[in-house]
Amino acid sequence: MTTPRFLITASPHLAExxxxxxxxxxxxxxxxxxxxxxxxxxxxxxxxxxxxxxVGCLLTEWVFGKRETLLDGSAMITGLxxxxxxxxxxxxxxxxxxxxxxxxxxxxxxxxxxxxxxxxALLGRAFLQAAFPVALTTWPVIRENWWQLRGDNLALPLMxxxxxxxxTTATPLGLxxxxxTGTELWRLVIGATEGSLGETAGVLILVCGAYLALRNYLxxxxxxSIFLTVGVLAGLLHLIDAVRYPDPWFMLFSGGLMIGAVYxxxxxxxxxVTNLGCWLxxxxxxFLVVVIRLWGGLAEGVMYAILLMNAxxxxxxxxxxxxxxxxxxxxxxxxxx
Amino acid sequence: MAHLRFRHxxxxxxxxxxxxxxxxxxxxxxxxxxxxxxQHTGKPATPIVRVGDRxxxxxxxxEADGFISSPIHASAAGTVExxxxxxxxxxxxxxxxxxxxxxxxxxxxxPRIIPDWEGLSREQLVEAVRQxxxxxxxxxxxxxxxxxxxxKDSPVDTILINGAECEPYLTTDHRTMVEYxxxxxxxxxxxxxxxxxxxxxxxxxxNKPDAVARLQETLPSDIDVSxxxxxxxxxxxxxxxxxxxxxxxxxxxxxxxxQVGVVVHNVASVATIAEVxxxxxxxxxxxxxxxxxxxxxxxxxxxxxxxxxxxxxxxCGGLMPxxxxxxxxxxMMGTAVADLDxxxxxxxxxxxxxxxxEVKPQQSYPCISCGHCVDACPxxxxxxxxxxLALSERWxxxxxxxxxxxxxxxxxxxxxxxxxxxxxLFTMGKAxxxxxxxxx
Numbered sequence: 001m002t003t004p005r006f007l008i009t010a011s012p013h014l015a016e017x018x019x020x021x022x023x024x025x026x027x028x029x030x031x032x033x034x035x036x037x038x039x040x041x042x043x044x045x046x047x048x049x050x051x052x053x054x055v056g057c058l059l060t061e062w063v064f065g066k067r068e069t070l071l072d073g074s075a076m077i078t079g080l081x082x083x084x085x086x087x088x089x090x091x092x093x094x095x096x097x098x099x100x101x102x103x104x105x106x107x108x109x110x111x112x113x114x115x116x117x118x119x120x121a122l123l124g125r126a127f128l129q130a131a132f133p134v135a136l137t138t139w140p141v142i143r144e145n146w147w148q149l150r151g152d153n154l155a156l157p158l159m160x161x162x163x164x165x166x167x168t169t170a171t172p173l174g175l176x177x178x179x180x181t182g183t184e185l186w187r188l189v190i191g192a193t194e195g196s197l198g199e200t201a202g203v204l205i206l207v208c209g210a211y212l213a214l215r216n217y218l219x220x221x222x223x224x225s226i227f228l229t230v231g232v233l234a235g236l237l238h239l240i241d242a243v244r245y246p247d248p249w250f251m252l253f254s255g256g257l258m259i260g261a262v263y264x265x266x267x268x269x270x271x272x273v274t275n276l277g278c279w280l281x282x283x284x285x286x287f288l289v290v291v292i293r294l295w296g297g298l299a300e301g302v303m304y305a306i307l308l309m310n311a312x313x314x315x316x317x318x319x320x321x322x323x324x325x326x327x328x329x330x331x332x333x334x335x336x337x
Numbered sequence: 338m339a340h341l342r343f344r345h346x347x348x349x350x351x352x353x354x355x356x357x358x359x360x361x362x363x364x365x366x367x368x369x370x371x372x373x374x375x376q377h378t379g380k381p382a383t384p385i386v387r388v389g390d391r392x393x394x395x396x397x398x399x400e401a402d403g404f405i406s407s408p409i410h411a412s413a414a415g416t417v418e419x420x421x422x423x424x425x426x427x428x429x430x431x432x433x434x435x436x437x438x439x440x441x442x443x444x445x446x447x448p449r450i451i452p453d454w455e456g457l458s459r460e461q462l463v464e465a466v467r468q469x470x471x472x473x474x475x476x477x478x479x480x481x482x483x484x485x486x487x488x489k490d491s492p493v494d495t496i497l498i499n500g501a502e503c504e505p506y507l508t509t510d511h512r513t514m515v516e517y518x519x520x521x522x523x524x525x526x527x528x529x530x531x532x533x534x535x536x537x538x539x540x541x542x543x544n545k546p547d548a549v550a551r552l553q554e555t556l557p558s559d560i561d562v563s564x565x566x567x568x569x570x571x572x573x574x575x576x577x578x579x580x581x582x583x584x585x586x587x588x589x590x591x592x593x594x595x596q597v598g599v600v601v602h603n604v605a606s607v608a609t610i611a612e613v614x615x616x617x618x619x620x621x622x623x624x625x626x627x628x629x630x631x632x633x634x635x636x637x638x639x640x641x642x643x644x645x646x647x648x649x650x651x652x653c654g655g656l657m658p659x660x661x662x663x664x665x666x667x668x669m670m671g672t673a674v675a676d677l678d679x680x681x682x683x684x685x686x687x688x689x690x691x692x693x694x695e696v697k698p699q700q701s702y703p704c705i706s707c708g709h710c711v712d713a714c715p716x717x718x719x720x721x722x723x724x725x726l727a728l729s730e731r732w733x734x735x736x737x738x739x740x741x742x743x744x745x746x747x748x749x750x751x752x753x754x755x756x757x758x759x760x761x762l763f764t765m766g767k768a769x770x771x772x773x774x775x776x777x
Contacts (some may be wrong), residue, residue, distance in 0.1 A: 006660075006661065006662055006663055006673070006674075006675060007661050007662040007673065007696055008428075008662075008673045008674075008675050009662065009673055009696075009697070010673075010758055010760070010761035010764065011664075011668075011669060011670050011671055011672065011673075011745075011747050011750075011760065011761075012349075012668060012669040012697075012747030012750050012751045012760065013662060013664050013668040013669075013673065013689075013691060013696065013697065014349050014350070014505065014668045014669065014695070014697060014751060015697035015698065015750070015751055015753075015756060016347075016349075016751060016752050016753075016754070018754045019698065019702070019754050019756065020702040020703075020705055020754045020755045020756075021702070022754070023707075023754055072702060112703065113702070113703045113705065114703035114704050114705045114706065114755075216709075219708065268705045268706055268707040268708070269705050269706050270706075271706070272708070273706050273707075273708035273719070274708065274711055274719075275708075275712065278708075321719055322711065322714075322717035322718075322719065323717060324590050324716060324717050324718065324739045324742050325577065325581075325587060325590065325715065325716035325717050325742065326577065326587045326589045326590040326591075326592065326716075326742075327589075327590050
């Protein structure tokens with residue numbers, strides 16, 4: 001008998017077929033419909049901004065990371081997500097710099113995949129918001145002509161912005177906060193409003209998230225907890241003073257709440273490992289979102305809410321350690337029999 | 338039934354259909370038998386034969402050394418060829434008695450008096466079980482007689498019979514229950530007498546409805562035995578999980594089932610005890626599932642203890658061209674063997690030959706804190722933290738994170754998308770902790 005060469009591994013000898021790259025690429029796949037929606041609503045600007053952010057992320061990963069980590073898909077997710085949370089009119093070089101920052105300072109500096117504390121895409125956006133506040137809060141109105149760029153996408157780095165013929169508007173949250181003007185719910189739900197590229201199509205994001213949740217690629221408890229907290233808090237406030245406080249459906253479907261709750265907060269690396277921790281994490285995000293939106297100086301609070309709660313994850317993990325099986329006293333265990 | 342489950346665990350593919358419907362058949366005697374002196378938990382047996390001795394089938398060749406030990410018997414008639422080191426299924430070389438099997442022997446055991454078990458006292462029954470070398474046949478091979486003599490301060494009220502067989506691929510216990518239900522019930526009767534216990538419960542995963550039905554049909558009416566179908570989930574057959582599912586009692590951390598008034602015996606061990614009192618023969622053969630996509634003819638076989646792996650594979654039609662890994666025991670907790678000379682032991686539940694398609698990928702990725710391992714651990718540990726500590730060899734800190742409660746069931750490794758060898762790290766951690774304690 002010829003003896004084939006046998007594999008000697010430690011038990012278990014079987015493994016679930018889900019691998020980390022497979023999860024990552026599925027997330028990328030699930031983002032494609034949202035990318036499609038953003039192109040539908042924002043035209044060629046969406047393509048350019050997302051590409052610029054992707055190039056920034058992938059290039060940084062390729063130059064500074066270990067080469068093979070490009071294939072694990074995580075830089076791709078960061079690039080897509082960052083692109084999707086930028087406004088359509090942002091100069092491309094800023095989107096590129098955001099991508100470089102997201103991967104370089106959001107992930108690689110911590111030691112690469114799995115080591116970072118903050119969600120890289122959100123960190124990239126926070127950086128851009130701090131560096132270029134005007135570009136990040138300029139929302140050109142949707143044009144009649146789909147082919148037209150939605151802003152000065154092609155501006156050169158560090159040059160004063162050219163005067164372009166752009167009529168700007170505000171996001172539904174901005175309208176609500178600073179002009180006390182509401183937006184019809186149906187527009188919010190399907191995404192026909194102003195906002196960052198990928199944050200407007202609420203229902204689509206929910207569907208894509210449900211696909212990931214069904215495959216157990218994201219912990220459904222986090223978005224559920226965020227929606228519940230925001231819904232209940234906003235609902236209570238709306239009951240108290242319906243004029244000052246918007247109704248809960250508006251709160252849920254406006255701004256970056258959907259994409260934040262479904263795609264950013266559920267980033268496995270920067271969310272708690274225990275299920276109880278995920279509930280607490282979502283509760284904290286929801287609470288902070290409501291506080292920042294209603295009483296803070298900003299119109300939108302999802303980004304900072306998630307980043308703040310990211311910082312608390314190690315504490316949440318420590319506080320929600322599961323209790324070991326049989327940790328009860330023997331007498332008690334017997335008494336219950 | 339309200340609570341026939343435990344929390345957490347995983348759902349590996351069962352793949353039991355390869356052999357679930359295959360009747361048990363007897364394999365021919367091989368040319369040589371190798372009997373390691375260490376086949377059980379506890380001290381190895383001491384050999385009592387010399388090279389050149391002629392032994393009959395069923396003769397004792399090794400004497401138990403101490404209380405937690407077990408005697409070893411010849412599983413075939415022949416001549417002792419050598420007593421030396423031989424490849425052991427655990428991967429090391431261990432002392433073993435090699436017997437050249439007599440080619441044309443009738444393999445008839447010496448005539449013996451079969452005691453009537455009903456006439457024996459509890460102590461005599463336990464001694465008979467001990468003399469027959471019966472150990473737990475579920476894999477760990479813990480000497481059965483020890484579990485039949487609980488200390489006086491831990492009164493036992495229930496015997497649980499473990500027919501869960503939660504390991505994928507294996508159908509040893511399944512076929513035993515389907516083909517020998519009366520033997521299982523007789524074994525339970527004997528055990529109940531040994532332990533002086535009035536209640537016995539048989540737990541079987543729901544994926545074996547024929548086994549549940551057969552045991553129900555043959556249920557004796559004069560003793561309190563009941564059959565309970567269990568949720569199909571790995572590791573349902575782990576002692577603590579079974580007790581939790583059937584009785585909703587939690588064995589205390591670091592404790593034994595006796596502390597909650599329970600002893601658990603594997604269904605194959607129970608059948609073996611009955612066999613001892615039916616035939617008078619000691620434990621010299623067992624039922625082994627030979628399966629996996631890497632074997633030509635998956636089978637359930639009655640195998641003489643000490644049969645070499647290669648003879649077992651030959652009895653099942655040989656290996657497929659894409660056979661890649663040979664595992665002793667089930668694929669979740671079993672050991673991969675490098676040497677096909679390693680023999681089947683008393684605790685060998687199965688031989689799983691995994692093909693290229695079934696083996697797990699070998700590449701690992703960084704931990705992404707997905708929490709799947711925390712969700713899978715049936716004893717509620719945090720494998721993520723334990724894994725990090727193991728990588729930096731912080732054994733004492735691992736102990737603080739309850740490393741010693743880990744059963745090495747492998748749920749965490751199984752579910753890890755980054756393919757981090759968590760349970761291997763915990764095996765290392767346990768060994769490291771022992772070394773650290775010995776050095777202190």
